[in-house]
Amino acid sequence: MTLSLNHYSIRTTDLETTSHFYSKVLGLTSGPRPDFPFPGIWMYNGSHDNVANAVVHIIGMDKNDPEGLKKYLGDRDESSLHGTGAVDHIAFFATGLAAMLRHLATVGIPCRERTTPSIGLHQLFLDDPCGLVVELNYPEAEKAALDADRAKS
DSSP: OOOOOOOEEEEESOHHHHHHHHHHTTOOEEEOOOOOSSOEEEEESSOTTOGGGEEEEEEEOOTTSOHHHHHHHOOOOGGGGSSOTTOOOEEEEOOOHHHHHHHHHHHTOOOEEEEEGGGTEEEEEEEOTTSOEEEEEEEHHHHHHHHHHHHHO
């Protein structure tokens, strides 16, 4: 059996703020989504021609019309929507560490950094508007190059 991560879904009462985070911070774009009986936005990494690129599914909880979502995915209490529950974080492999650090500073998103030499990664940890931790994994060599450039300055 072969498995790969297809997408993750987030339930929120604030579609706009959540989609804005994934668009502005990670560069994902809003694209086609099936006509489900509840509001939502699919955020794509790459072409909108392939639903496999819809890596984040944002599910809107409509307080005025909750039945479509309840029937399709089940009921969730709004108070349970913050943080990660049993899921600790979601991670992506990435490139372009220096550009991302500049971008995060520009958009005012704090991150926590850690290098894990045993697996050759430099990691950034961000918190999305719903309290979900998003991990971005960069090749350790990018961090070393960045440190070398800073040392020259």
